[in-house]
Amino acid sequence: MSNNDDKLNILVFTCNWCAYAGADLAGVSRLQMPTEFRQIRTMCSARVDPEFILYAFKNGADGVMVAGCHPGDCHYIGGNYRTRRRMALLKLLLQQFGLNPKRFRLEWVSAGEGQKFAQVINEFVNEIKELGPSPYRKKQEVRDAG
């Protein structure tokens, strides 16, 4: 990810069956969305290991969003039930690490909710813009071994 201060690094994990299709719909519907975010598709939102999000923040992400199917609609029946427990706990952990809770967000977007996807992305990107770069970007210097 870029360490350039002017450009924000916003990462969005979308599940293959709902949120990614929702994002696709937002795209083909030509809804206006900011260009600052990068999207990663996973088969299920439960595939998003909390480690991935910690890794993203370590490597200079300013905001991370996880989007999956609405509760009850998971393609794998109960994947998103796991996701919401993990992400709620991760949110507590990130707060303890000193990050603003707004930098991390969990959203449910169905395949038909292109409009919602665009709205959520707009909101999220604007919030991150207000917050500015993550403090972990400045904390990159690790002592060289040897």
Add this chain to the structure above:
Amino acid sequence: MPDKKKITLALKRGASCVGCDIAVVNFSEKLFDLIEVADIVFSPTLLDVKYDDLIKMPDKSITIGLYHGAVRNSDNEEFAKIMREKCQILIAYGACAHLGGIPGLANVSNRAKIFETVYKKTFSTDNPEGIYPQTEWTDEKGHKLTLPEFYDEVYALDDVVDVDYYVPACPPTHVMNMQILNLIKGWVEGKLELPPKGSVIAEEKTLCDECPRNPGKGKKIKIDKLRLITEVEPDPEKCFLEQGILCLGPATRAGCGAPCIEANMPCRGCMGPTSRVMDQGGSMLSALASIFGVSENELELSEEDIEKFVSQMKDPLGCFYRFSLPKSLLRRVVQDE
């Protein structure tokens, strides 16, 4: 195989509680087996030696150096570098040198905050002028006194020098010491090859894998309530997580011989993560969140209900990263304006 029949050994500590020196004593009668193959040439705790003795030794003259303790100040770093110069093989011995350990929890704070608490705010401190320790001071006669510089964050040994092997745990257990002893003996006698550089001298699996309480494959654990070990008397046979007691077994490397579990205490994670994961806390977080039971009325639960439910887990950072904060992905707490 080393060049000589008998090798030399040095022990040096950094930011440590000296428990690791005591762990060497925990070789018990096998300490004589160690002394048979190795001369201990430097160890401030066991021998009457001075730092100058170490500095005067020729480079690479010590076969194996055990460094225990984290790197908290400039003195720790200086001696870590001296040990690296003097020793052919440098081993990070114990959780602090390996991952930062308990001193590494200071990374939730920083130098300014720690100084303020210690030299200003504590009840027993009387410091109206706000004097902090200085790294250098000269008296009127020109005598110069120095103190090491206190760093803003705590580092593990391999953040400041190149490390050959790691021995985890707080402190390394007898079982682990025996493994090192066999390795050293075998190597000196030319029977064993040393493991590849960068190896952690322990198992590659998690503690659950060797835990006698593991309920076995196919048995799902589901909990609704977290209990504190201080509040309940744990069942001595049953898996701690099944009883709702936080145990770091699923995210911790095996190889310690599980002495805590035997004493009916849950794992606290001093062996650090396995090589397959990036972050011990992230790994434990996944494991714990996955056993929080999914109920039949799941659809009626709002995100707030879930947040309330997981907030039973108090202090996730302190519990998940108790021994590994300086070597975790995020390393330290920051301030987000």
